[in-house]
Structures are given as structure tokens and as C-alpha cells.
Amino acid sequence: MRKQTRFVAYLSILAMLVGSMQSMQAQAVTYRIDPIHSFIIFRVKHLNTGFAYGRFNSFSGTIVVDEKNPANSSIELEIDANSVDTGNSQRDDHLRSPDFFNTRQFPKITFKSTRVRKINDTTVEVQGDLTMRGVTRPITARVTFTGKGRNQRGQEISGFETTFTIRRSQFNINYGLNGGLDDEVRVTFAVEGIRQ
Amino acid sequence: MSVVFESMLTAGLAALAAGVFWLLGWRLRRAHALLSALGVSVGFAVLYWRVQGRPDFPPIDATQWVFWHALLALPLGWLAGITPAYRWVWVWGALLGVLWLFVPPFRPLLESGFWSLTVGVAYIVGFALATWLLMTLTAPLGEERGLATPFLIALLGGVSAGVLFYGAKSASLAQLSGTLGAVVGVGVPLAFLRGFTIGRGAVALAMLLFMSLWTTALGFAQLTPGQLVVLYLLALTPALRLLPAMQRLSPAVRLALPLAIVLVVGGAAVGLTYRAYMAQSGDYYSY
Numbered sequence: 001m002r003k004q005t006r007f008v009a010y011l012s013i014l015a016m017l018v019g020s021m022q023s024m025q026a027q028a029v030t031y032r033i034d035p036i037h038s039f040i041i042f043r044v045k046h047l048n049t050g051f052a053y054g055r056f057n058s059f060s061g062t063i064v065v066d067e068k069n070p071a072n073s074s075i076e077l078e079i080d081a082n083s084v085d086t087g088n089s090q091r092d093d094h095l096r097s098p099d100f101f102n103t104r105q106f107p108k109i110t111f112k113s114t115r116v117r118k119i120n121d122t123t124v125e126v127q128g129d130l131t132m133r134g135v136t137r138p139i140t141a142r143v144t145f146t147g148k149g150r151n152q153r154g155q156e157i158s159g160f161e162t163t164f165t166i167r168r169s170q171f172n173i174n175y176g177l178n179g180g181l182d183d184e185v186r187v188t189f190a191v192e193g194i195r196q
Numbered sequence: 197m198s199v200v201f202e203s204m205l206t207a208g209l210a211a212l213a214a215g216v217f218w219l220l221g222w223r224l225r226r227a228h229a230l231l232s233a234l235g236v237s238v239g240f241a242v243l244y245w246r247v248q249g250r251p252d253f254p255p256i257d258a259t260q261w262v263f264w265h266a267l268l269a270l271p272l273g274w275l276a277g278i279t280p281a282y283r284w285v286w287v288w289g290a291l292l293g294v295l296w297l298f299v300p301p302f303r304p305l306l307e308s309g310f311w312s313l314t315v316g317v318a319y320i321v322g323f324a325l326a327t328w329l330l331m332t333l334t335a336p337l338g339e340e341r342g343l344a345t346p347f348l349i350a351l352l353g354g355v356s357a358g359v360l361f362y363g364a365k366s367a368s369l370a371q372l373s374g375t376l377g378a379v380v381g382v383g384v385p386l387a388f389l390r391g392f393t394i395g396r397g398a399v400a401l402a403m404l405l406f407m408s409l410w411t412t413a414l415g416f417a418q419l420t421p422g423q424l425v426v427l428y429l430l431a432l433t434p435a436l437r438l439l440p441a442m443q444r445l446s447p448a449v450r451l452a453l454p455l456a457i458v459l460v461v462g463g464a465a466v467g468l469t470y471r472a473y474m475a476q477s478g479d480y481y482s483y
Binding site: 047097133177 | 416
């Protein structure tokens, strides 16, 4: 009888452990960035007149979402700086040159979050380190949850979007600051992640 | 402020800095060797700061080494003007100096695997030896009176700017190179002062900086080895004036021959790079 009681007790503890592990797994969900349905676009003012837009075509990364404890959420992103695309190959070559990204020496632009704070049910504030042209600077961005669904393969997908502004001079990208191109660059990152 | 005005202001300030040191060197003959090199060194530093902003030390970005070359190579420029009895110090010092100066800028390309070890070492040693040869062969031009030397170097700067702009696709390297030509070009009006020479150090240092810009454009931008060779040969062209056969000719002919080569070959080089650049895209991109 005593043996039976002990067995039931062990079983209950095991069930609780498995249950809590499952709930932990349910809390933190990892999404792999789908590069086909994600976009990194930027804009900068040209000659103090109009806005020039561009994008990066190649990037990868993961987003970890913990709805119960947003502080456990994180974002990691790696952009191929050579994939810059502004719709003009001469301008793209110029952007790859030492005047801007210096992609021969710095082929990657990376972002790694350091802190995530919940603002409301659909928005979090993400702080992290952006590394570009060998310089790492902290940035803060508000990331909005834009939707959830399933793709054609039946995989669970989630959408997020953020827009933030950086000063390119902080990353040693100083060319044309005197009236040619503005220092402020607005970046929009719209992502669709596939649940892993 | 317009971009054109900004560029002209930059060129004016850099040229003014060089001109002040050269005028001082003209007045203070004993310090001529140092002031001759200081003119190029400070002029280029002013120019770089205006175009690219304050560089780090040691540079995170390898292309910033161009700025530090202008300052670190100052002793080499000064040595170039040393008395003939000790000129061997300059020759060997320049060789060791350039070998040391050309390693740090290109190390990142070896570390990232963009160049294999063999190719990278061959490039770096090749750059250093070619620069040493260029500096030692052209330095004596700085002792020549008259406007030929600064004028030819200024013209070289113009050709170099065109090739770097359309060939390397780097506007900043083109601006640095073209304005370096303008800095040396200050020697043209100063050449009308009695007994004025820009000095061996100025020529040696200017040539080192041109090579630093061109090799940077090859390593980090899109300058091709062929374009680099053409620019290098054009930089050697003014030294034709030093050949014994040329020394016997009239001053006008001694200027006309290298001038014609720089204009024709340099013009063709700029024209060809421009054509290739335009063939890349139907629409002209004006930076």
C-alpha cells in the first residue's frame, strides 16, 4: 500500500514536471525569418530634397517570442551588405564601396537584441546592438505584432514590423554628409517568421 | 551649402595648408626638407578630415589608413630631402617604411579570406615595392624649379580622380585623389617665386599617398589591376624629365613630352572607364 502511494506520488511529480516543461515550451516560440516574405527597406534624404529608398535582398535570422514573459524574447538578424539594392546598379556599387558600407571588409550587418520590454498586447520595445561597418551601437525600436496565420505548407507564421531611425555618421558612414545625403536613415523591417 | 561649394572649400583649405608650409620652407631654407613634406602631410590630413570625418586610431575601417599614411610617412618625406651624403638612409628607410605602412590596411582582406595568403602577401609586397620605386624615382623632381613638377602632379590627380570615380566607383577616393593633385598644384603659382621648389619630400609623399589611394581602391573598391598599372605608369611619367637625354632638351620640350603622355594616355583611361561605367546602366547615376 505504501509502495503504491509512493508510486502515485512520483507519477504526479513527473506529470507536473512534464506539464511545466510543455508550458515553458509553449511560452517561448522561435520563428525563423522567411526572407521571401520579409523586407528591410531604408530611406535617406538626397540633396536635402527627395527621399531615396533602398532595400537589402539577402538576410537571415530568428525571432524568439515569449508571450508570457516578453523579457525572454529576442531577435537576431544578419544582413548581407552586398545585397543592397536601390534599383540602380551604379548606385548599388557606390553603396558597397568604402564611401558607405565597405563590403569587402564588412560584408555583414548584424543586429542582436539585448532587452525586450512589453508596451502593450501588440507592441514591444526592443533594445539591441546594431553592428555596421565594424561599429556597434545600441538602438531601440518598437516592434509591432502584425498578425498570425498559416502558410501554404501549413506552417505557423507570424508577422512583425518596426521602423526606426539611425544616424549613419555613428557608424563611420560619413560620405556626403555636407549636403549630399542626410545623416538620418529611416529603416523599416517587416518580417514574416516561420515557427520552428 | 552646395556640394560643389563644399568640395571647393575643402580643396581651398587643403591647398592653403600646403601652401603655407611651402612658403615657410621657401623662406627657411634650413627647414625646407621637413616643411616640404609637412605641406603635403597636413594638406592631405585637412582634406581627409573634411571629406571623411575624423578617423579612428588604430582604424577599425581599413580605408582610414590613407589618412594615417599621410602622418606616419612624414619622416620618410623629410628623409627624402636629406643631404646627398646620407641619401642611402632615405632609400633604405623608404623601403622599410613602405613595407611597414602597406601591411595594416590590407590585413583585413587576408583575415576575411577575400585574398588568400599567397595572393595577399604578393599584393602587399608588390604595392610596397612599387611605391618605393615610384617615390625614389620621382623625388628628385621636387628639386626642379619651375611649374612643371607641380603641374604634372596636379594633372595626375585629375586623371586619377576620373579613373577612381568611374572605375573604382568611389566618389570619396576620387575626391581625395583629385584634391591631392590640387594640393600639389598650389606649387604652380608658387613656382613664380624666385628659387622656389616644392621639395623632394613633397613629391615623395604625394606619390606615396596616390599609391595608398589607388591600392585602397583596388583592395576595397572596384579598381582593376589594369587601371592601377595605368595610373602607376602615369605617375612615373614626370620622371622622364630626369632622363639624361631629356635633360639636354629645352624646358618646353621637357614639359611637353610627359604632359602629352599624361593627357593622351590619362584621357584615354578616363574615357574608357567612363564608357564601361555608362554601359553598366542606361541611367546616369550622379551620386
